[in-house]
Amino acid sequence: MRSTVSLTKAADYDRDTVYNAVKTLLETLGGIEKFVAPGQRVLLKPNLLGVFKPEMAATTHPAIVYAVAKQIQEAGATVLIGDSPGIGDFKTVLKITGMQAVIDELRLQAVDFTPRAEYHDEQNLIGKSIELAAIFKDVDVVITLPKLKTHAQMTFTGALKNQFGCVPGLDKAKYHYKLKTRDWLAELMVDINLIVKPSLAIMDAITGMEGPGPSGGDPRHIGVLIASADLAAVDIIACSIINLPPETVPVSAAAAHRGYGVADLSHIDIVGEVWQQFEIADYKKVEHLVNILKLMPLPKFLMDWMQRYWSPRPKIIADKCIKCMKCRDVCPTEPPSIDPTKNWNADAKTCIKCYCCHEFCPVKAIDLPPTLLERFSPEKIVPTMTGFYYSLINRFKRS
Ligand code: SF4
Ligand code: SF4
Structure with a gap:
């Protein structure tokens, strides 16, 4: 099995720069039409961890959400945007993270993940029956928009882990308590991806977070957007850029042993820019x-x-x-x-x-x-x- 990952350079969050970079990124993967069709309801799932301003690098930057949403609308689909923040109420998070301005300008539909529904999948390891945000039963396509960040417990957070935000509110903390170890939590995250089935990941790695993330670290400029239909492969490339072996990332290790996406760098075809030009040898990881x-x-x-x-x-x-x-x-x-x-x-x-x-x-x-x-x-x-x-x-x- 092989996967294709696309990389495009983006120096900063200037809106035109990001719009053009997202366009190039998607064109190298076959165009936005490959992922969405006219009339479909497309849910964007950015990382909206909490009440953090965009420059803190804890949440997906609004310029990326704007660029992706606009191109989906141009393809004739309807765009919804949602998450379940850990800090602050949903409305305040949308305002402080800069999402509300994008929602207003493009007339997107904001979806609070609090209403929940039961999902069943016998193939799952832990979440054979799990409550997630109800909206996934009512959309045609899910596109995940993760932020590249270090993570104190899970080592790294990227495309695969972004779907843990589909668990409503404080239910996330309950899973932490119930599952105890990060390896079991990682298995649950793979289960959630199997249910939610994001068809595309576009990672905000223009400015990532290094040090004690996902909220307590520092912004670090990387200058790239990474996209693929294979979320595990996006994480492999992101980890390679920050010089972090994916084997040490529990959710990447869980995806690898479950055969969810490609786990081996040599099985990934790169289109656009080569990842090595963005490599940061001294990117600060979680050193425990x-x-x-x-x-x-x-x-x-x-x-x-x-x-x-x-x-x-x-x-x-x-x-x-x-x-x-x-x-x-x-x-x-x-x-x-x-x-x-x-x-x-x-x-x-x-x-x-x-x-x-x-x-x-x-x-x-x-x-x-x-x-x-x-x-x-x-x-x-x-x-x-x-x-x-x-x-x-x-x-x-x-x-
Ligand atoms: S440690 Fe942080 S979260 Fe806890 S009470 Fe103090 S400021 Fe609030
Ligand atoms: S169990 Fe409580 S105190 Fe300990 S790390 Fe988790 S949230 Fe913090």
Whole structure:
């Protein structure tokens, strides 16, 4: 099996630049008409994590949504746009992320993912029966518009993980609690993709997020748009650009062993620009010891145990905290493992290291300090080991 991934350069978010880049991107894949037909209802699923301005690089940029929506309309289809943000109500998120202006200008239909429906699929591993946003029963085509970002729990978030946003509201936190490990969560994310069936992914990698993403990291300019009908292949290319072995990304690993899309770089045909010209060797990844150990052939029960006990425990930075209580509200444990009215540290016994608190803190007031083991390691050993393993794997794959 082979897949085609298209890459197009885009220096910035200037609206004309992005419109033309999206046009080129789609033309190299056969044109927008290959994905949508006149009269169809097309749902765009950007990453609308929460109340973040576009320049914070936590959400898909509105210039991309504008360019994609306009070209779908020009093809004669109706465009809807939706997500289930973790922070803030849907209307506020649309306004702050710049989506409302696009919705108003192009007269799109905004869809809150709160109304839910049951979906069944016996082929699924975890979500044989799962509640997702009801809208998927009422559209013809789904196009996912992910943002390239690092992710404290899942290592990376891109095309495949973007569909976790189809789970309504705080149900996401319930799955974190129920499934406990990120590997099981990754299997659920593949299940959701099998149900939602996005027919195209267009990734916003003009400015990505590096460091402790998906909301607490820093913007990093990359300058490219990546698109394919194969979402797994989009993620493989994105990971290659930021020098992150996809094997360390749980959702890419889950997709690979389930045969969902292409997992091997050598089975991907690139059209447009070559990905190597966008490669950033020093892109800051999430450097936790458990991510490195994932590359070793350790038994799964040992990996799960290490993930639970060797992963950093969230700690509130007191002078940054605005006491909004979002971290306590999203924490899936009962009672919440984190509560700024009681303690700055997450509870050691109950915290499941899902990092929902870190993801949804609006002011980057939650730190993920190094574990005891990482602290007593010789200085810089974790980043050095990470870099060493990553370069070794990448060299092996390219040879
Ligand atoms: S740590 Fe963040 S999410 Fe929690 S109360 Fe403080 S500001 Fe709000
Ligand atoms: S304290 Fe944070 S990391 Fe721990 S269980 Fe609660 S939300 Fe998850």
